Amino acid sequence: MNAWDEHSRSVWMDAQVAPDARPLAGSANADVAIVGSGIAGLSIGYELLQRGLSVVILDRGAIAGGMTARTTAHLAPICDDSLASLLSMREIDEARGFQASQSAALDRIEQIVQRHGIACEFRRLDGILCLDPGSEPSILDDEAEAARRLGIAVVRETGLPLRTLTETPCLRYPGQATFHPLAYLRGLCEAMAAQGAALHPRSAVEEIAETADGVRLSVAGGHEVLARHAVVATNAPVHARFAYHTKQAPYRTYAMAFEIERGRLADALYWDTADPYHYVRLTAGADGKDLLIVGGEDHKTGEADDAPRRFAALEAWIRTLLPDLGRETHRWSGQVMETLDYGAYIGRDPDSRRTYVATGDSGQGMTHGVVASLIIPAMIAGEGSEYAAVYHPARTPARAAATFLSENATAVTNMAEYALPGEIASVDELGPGEGGILRDGLNKVAAYRDVDGTVQLRSAVCTHLGCHLKWNAFERCWDCPCHGSHFAPDGSVLNGPAISPLAPARETS
Numbered sequence: 001m002n003a004w005d006e007h008s009r010s011v012w013m014d015a016q017v018a019p020d021a022r023p024l025a026g027s028a029n030a031d032v033a034i035v036g037s038g039i040a041g042l043s044i045g046y047e048l049l050q051r052g053l054s055v056v057i058l059d060r061g062a063i064a065g066g067m068t069a070r071t072t073a074h075l076a077p078i079c080d081d082s083l084a085s086l087l088s089m090r091e092i093d094e095a096r097g098f099q100a101s102q103s104a105a106l107d108r109i110e111q112i113v114q115r116h117g118i119a120c121e122f123r124r125l126d127g128i129l130c131l132d133p134g135s136e137p138s139i140l141d142d143e144a145e146a147a148r149r150l151g152i153a154v155v156r157e158t159g160l161p162l163r164t165l166t167e168t169p170c171l172r173y174p175g176q177a178t179f180h181p182l183a184y185l186r187g188l189c190e191a192m193a194a195q196g197a198a199l200h201p202r203s204a205v206e207e208i209a210e211t212a213d214g215v216r217l218s219v220a221g222g223h224e225v226l227a228r229h230a231v232v233a234t235n236a237p238v239h240a241r242f243a244y245h246t247k248q249a250p251y252r253t254y255a256m257a258f259e260i261e262r263g264r265l266a267d268a269l270y271w272d273t274a275d276p277y278h279y280v281r282l283t284a285g286a287d288g289k290d291l292l293i294v295g296g297e298d299h300k301t302g303e304a305d306d307a308p309r310r311f312a313a314l315e316a317w318i319r320t321l322l323p324d325l326g327r328e329t330h331r332w333s334g335q336v337m338e339t340l341d342y343g344a345y346i347g348r349d350p351d352s353r354r355t356y357v358a359t360g361d362s363g364q365g366m367t368h369g370v371v372a373s374l375i376i377p378a379m380i381a382g383e384g385s386e387y388a389a390v391y392h393p394a395r396t397p398a399r400a401a402a403t404f405l406s407e408n409a410t411a412v413t414n415m416a417e418y419a420l421p422g423e424i425a426s427v428d429e430l431g432p433g434e435g436g437i438l439r440d441g442l443n444k445v446a447a448y449r450d451v452d453g454t455v456q457l458r459s460a461v462c463t464h465l466g467c468h469l470k471w472n473a474f475e476r477c478w479d480c481p482c483h484g485s486h487f488a489p490d491g492s493v494l495n496g497p498a499i500s501p502l503a504p505a506r507e508t509s
Ligand SMILES: Cc1cc2nc3c(=O)[nH]c(=O)nc-3n(C[C@H](O)[C@H](O)[C@H](O)COP(=O)(O)OP(=O)(O)OC[C@H]3O[C@@H](n4cnc5c(N)ncnc54)[C@H](O)[C@@H]3O)c2cc1C
Pocket: 035, 036, 037, 038, 039, 040, 041, 058, 059, 060, 061, 062, 063, 064, 065, 066, 067, 068, 069, 070, 071, 072, 073, 074, 075, 076, 203, 204, 205, 206, 233, 234, 235, 238, 253, 254, 255, 295, 333, 334, 335, 336, 358, 361, 362, 363, 364, 365, 366, 367, 368, 369, 495, 496, 499
């Protein structure tokens, strides 16, 4: 279990992935070293093994314990930021390439499930997009027209058997899918282990350096991995200081699970046109019941710390539609990286010869992670990939210039906080389990009072590029609004791109 899972547990987290894997205990060699063991890193590792290449996969935490353990796993090739938005950002051929690659990723998951007989609830189902009462009805017309231009099958319908939605216009997309993400990755890891993959949890990579004929990775504990190529699949890249971070922005999203009688709601992926949108799916629960998973209430990381209000809003929304919904079983939160044009950045790092990157999940990271496995292993093997151009890491779309400026305003505003007072005057204001920012002379201090009363004081300056941290009361960690790093109250890194822990702060009262 990773440090923050205690306060924010998804429905998947009881499934252990690669429970026998051990931290790196010495130096290692491989054809390819993969940093990060989420859906992206593990899928890339699997495809490299199929080409006869050896892989070592390193993760700072548990295997598949990052955002992949917090997903809701809608496997929807349909661009989740809307097809019309996709077409507004990309040329028609690129948008078609995007949709084709997302569909190919889904097909690849299905093949792997069948090939290895992975019991992970994988199933094809429909995706249903419903008009939110606050949206213009024309939004569905635009979506249907965009689907037509992209060659995507869609059916117009009216009404769902849900209170308040019986007359609502909807679009139904056949051929989407879903699964239990960690059960799938457990099966994938078993298949990889049988092919000789080396998986190392609790083995943080601290530096990646290119050498004359390969790469050298420095790993916590003083170990080293030498490989011919490196793949950085850490969700937010830990190796590049600026290149990607100005082109994507971290958003926090919330999810809850409730018991529901099996058969009460048709098995499908549901989402609506609200902004931020709601998303709903089903998974198997206990005692012959299903669990309904509902998500949404997104906000930019660090710009709100009101999780109880957001969970209450999610619950009110879903109980209005399904008044007979059962008890809540889980609530959790996680982070997605939104890019300028809704596509991930996947491929060889433009500044490197032997380092590849997969980042910019765009809230569609389950399929994007598998798309990365269709592109990067092919590039490493010298085969080329028909999808590479769509996801080229160096692209900065001209049509997204306004978004680029507004997203990067966060870093500028955040830097101004150096001059502002702290949020609390003294640690005495902190109750058990609470955190707050203190001013100490010219410095800002991240102060946390443990449930046993112990106070932890760390610098409130993110070790990535120096932004000021914000307290996340729900997950009891420090979030960086600039590029999405998270730190535990003791200063250790929970989520990249940061690599180094927060500096200690001197005792403050
Ligand atoms: C609530 C929620 C709902 C979502 N719903 C959907 C959905 O329905 N459909 C969909 O497609 N997507 C969804 N997403 C997004 C999707 O889950 C993620 O984009 C995806 O899981 C990211 O996978 P990843 O492999 O890129 O990153 P991760 O799973 O985060 O893996 C990255 C790994 O890198 C490791 N790492 C970081 N730094 C280092 C280091 N220095 N050394 C070694 N290891 C390191 C981390 O520990 C982590 O395990 C959702 C996300 C959330 C939070």
